[in-house]
Amino acid sequence: MKKKRSKNILMILAILLILIGIGLICFPAISNFLFEKNVEKDKEDFIKKVSEDQQEESLLDKLYKDLQERNEWLYKSEQSNLVDPFSYEQPTIDLSEYGIQDNTIGYIKIPKMGIELPIILGANSTNMRKGAVHLTETSYPIGGNNTNSVIAAHRGYGGAQLFRHIDKLENGDKIYIQNFREELLYVVYEIKLVTPDAIDELAIQPAKDIVTLITCHPYRVNTQRYIVKAERVKVENLN
Numbered sequence: 001m002k003k004k005r006s007k008n009i010l011m012i013l014a015i016l017l018i019l020i021g022i023g024l025i026c027f028p029a030i031s032n033f034l035f036e037k038n039v040e041k042d043k044e045d046f047i048k049k050v051s052e053d054q055q056e057e058s059l060l061d062k063l064y065k066d067l068q069e070r071n072e073w074l075y076k077s078e079q080s081n082l083v084d085p086f087s088y089e090q091p092t093i094d095l096s097e098y099g100i101q102d103n104t105i106g107y108i109k110i111p112k113m114g115i116e117l118p119i120i121l122g123a124n125s126t127n128m129r130k131g132a133v134h135l136t137e138t139s140y141p142i143g144g145n146n147t148n149s150v151i152a153a154h155r156g157y158g159g160a161q162l163f164r165h166i167d168k169l170e171n172g173d174k175i176y177i178q179n180f181r182e183e184l185l186y187v188v189y190e191i192k193l194v195t196p197d198a199i200d201e202l203a204i205q206p207a208k209d210i211v212t213l214i215t216c217h218p219y220r221v222n223t224q225r226y227i228v229k230a231e232r233v234k235v236e237n238l239n
Contacts, residue, residue, distance in 0.1 A: 063100075088138065090122050095121065110169070117131040119177070134150070147208070147209050163215040167217075171189055185234075187231060190229040194224065194225050214227055
């Protein structure tokens with residue numbers, strides 16, 4: 001009887017260990033699934049809210065004009081305040097004053113990577129746990145000549161993929177930016193590895209409308225920065 005009881009206990013322990021192992025293996029996938037579902041819902045709420053607010057002389061019209069002026073100033077000043085890594089951690093604008101909560105200015109979708117993430121103003125550690133972030137002292141993601149909107153994300157965080165598979169991107173791949181006004185389409189044209197202090201990669205290029213993605217590299221080592229640059233195109237120019 002004791003031998004049988006011991007055998008049953010060992011079997012139960014073995015089953016528990018197997019279940020724990022399966023749980024550990026599945027946890028990242030489940031966490032990422034839940035993260036993606038939350039992003040999907042938040043984006044729906046975001047688009048619904050900004051669509052309802054698209055009225056003549058609305059707060060969003062004012063926001064768009066203010067950001068255009070800010071982008072123009074960044075270009076003319078040659079991003080004079082971008083002098084060290086801390087220059088872009090705190091946002092210079094509070095979107096709640098324009099009716100947008102959580103300082104989420106839009107969403108980035110990259111089909112090749114299978115991701116869609118919120119873009120939050122301010123590249124600080126709190127925001128980077130939530131999705132992609134816009135680097136302050138770079139152009140805001142509303143498009144236009146003389147703009148370079150720099151968007152950063154971790155190579156995975158808390159079960160969410162984020163920019164983990166950025167190395168899948170190739171020249172010609174598409175990147176979509178949905179802001180509070182419209183959806184913008186960009187096409188990848190340059191990919192490179194740089195040192196963490198390569199601030200020149202954040203610089204605005206004259207007469208260009210580009211988005212720069214940046215993340216750490218290699219995965220889990222983080223001694224370099226992985227850079228992807230994409231230029232805006234019109235839909236009719238893709239054919």
